Amino acid sequence: MGRKTQWTHKHLIGLSDLTREEIELILDTAKSFEEFSTRSIKKAPTLRGKVVVNMFFEDSTRTRNSFTLAASRLSADVIEFTKTSSSVSKGETLIDTARNLEAMGVDIVVIRHSAGGAPKLLSRSINACVVNAGDGYHEHPTQGLLDVYTIRQMRGSLEGLKIGIVGDIAHSRVARSDVYAMTKLGAQVTLIGPPTLMPASVCDLPVKVSYNLDAVIEELDVINMLRIQFERLGGNPFPSVREYSHFFGLTMDRMQRAKKDILVMHPGPINRGLEIESEVADGPNSVILRQVANGLAVRMAVLFLVTQASTLEG
């Protein structure tokens, strides 16, 4: 094939660590897995004999199922480990849990955790490959990848596109991974939301910031509506749900002023009527379900690539 970029990462912790070429390599690899879903026998022997553990310390349906399906389509054995605990310091430590699983011969650990940095900690402590399935509000790299994959699929390229990300930026790992992936691929990103939901020193990120959705919606090619995560909001960052919806909800009314072909995205699960109206979520501009479908191909690519790197490393 004569590919220029060589994948060398045994772990996927975040997209801030990756170059544009590496991100493109994942997307190209995912493309080759995309047609899998249309086959009658949806399985390849790529990871036969490998063991993948899904370690989920936070609730998740979409991401966990997507990883499970991606691993099984590549013929890996999958262990599901779910433990939702509010206190990570109680009981068995993360490292001990992972070392125990590793002793059973696990090759890849897919981890979702409420504490930022947990996958990094794990990658330092065990030999298996570590794939971050979302850590606190640090990163959610496979979500970032499937988002840019979807945009590329629809538009061919992200170069020069204007993308708005709306909502709770401060507590969003999706926003961070999106910013890295989108800007590295040449898009201009505007973060939109109330100042109380913006992280510290947000202007140092390679983005524009706006507190006024109506002022910027007309210029956007893509709009990504983040879920308001009530479980993560501290205090009272906005006065009420209806006030939030009034200023930052994606309504049919606002859609009238957007570009006709604007892509509407959402990482799910949707709070219908809160950050996005049902008619918009289900409307012709929405690529929300396409994102979910693409997540599978992207995660197959990631599992495949980290395993390759691990094998090369010996």
Next chain:
Amino acid sequence: MAKPVSQKILIKNGRLIDPKNSVDTVTDILIDDFRVCRIGKGLSSPNAEVIDASGKIVTPGLIDLHVHFRQPGDEEEETIASGSAAAVAGGFTSVVCMPNTNPPVDEATAVEFVHRMGRQARKTFIYVMGAITKDRAGKELAEIGLMSLAGAIGFTDDGCGVQDTGVMLRAVKYASMFDVVIAQHCEDQSLARHGAMNAGYKATVLGLPGIDPLAEEMMLWRDIQLIKKTRIRYHAQHISTAGSVRIIRQAKAEGLPVTCEVTPHHLLLTEESVSDYNTNYKVNPPLRTQKDVDALKNAVQEGLVDALATDHAPHLQSEKELEFLAAPCGIAGLECALPLYRKALIDEGICDWSQMLAMLTWRPAGVIRVDKGSLAVGDRADVAIIDPDVEWTVDADRFFSKSRNCPYIGWKLKSKVLYTIVAGEIRYRAAT
């Protein structure tokens, strides 16, 4: 308990730096009967132990206003004995233990217990700060008077600050009838919340909740307004921000009885160190920015910093191997403090040895009003002998402290404590 032994010690040809008495000269010192007996060139004494201190610095024993020895309650992290051994290995002849033990030091028997353990350890002098409020809960005043009678030299709820302004006002008013210092870990919880590092770009990128510098500055500013009503001595613990320096500068300019301390890590490290979620850099107040480090160094240069203090905070390795959010705050640093101060201050041209040692001897002694930090004839013989230029590598396996949560492990540092003499007795000799 062993009886005190009067040891005769003759320190020959050392460079005596005694900032309190403006001494910086090569001389001999004879120690006898627990005290400095003679100072002068060409001393001899037939049955004294002779220490050749040529090329070495001889200074009053160092004083650390801020250590956590974890006893009672968390003896697996540190004990008063292990902490005291670490202290003398660092050249410290007096330390002040913080009250956030388990149970906290919030009544007189606890103060007496810490003192007693300190005497039994027989390494460094132990002073005690009691809690300002019962159970350090920030609600009701602890028995400040009775603790003071038991020997507590000051009060703080260290680990957190007293949040309620009314409670704090009552505390400073009440405590002003005793000769004690009120110290504060300045941190407004409503701003700091569950923060794990400095609020800023780094925290945003790492997805960690931040602690805004304002959390420290608001409480410091508030407290200074409160003490204007009482004139009690007030000590700001481990200040870490440029804003705090401005507040201290202003308070001192107004002639208020305000003092402050700075840690080695806030002089040497920034939030950049946290990049890899390395929990050895998780500390409270958090590591700030280069701008703040520079402001603290300027404060040292201006003479605004009264004391250099380690905030020696030992923790178990297993606790530090947790997720960054879950790991406890703290750096264990008594045994390498002196060379760290040297690196931050002397090597950077911020101050000279005499100025630096002032912040480690008589000036901290003044904060807690104890008769220490001076080496004139007749003074109690608390002495550190330092090889100023020898280079060594920080090796946790050689720590006397029980803990290893030290970001400086592997660092090559200059200056090493060779001997520590406490009340005329050699309590530490560096392995040769």
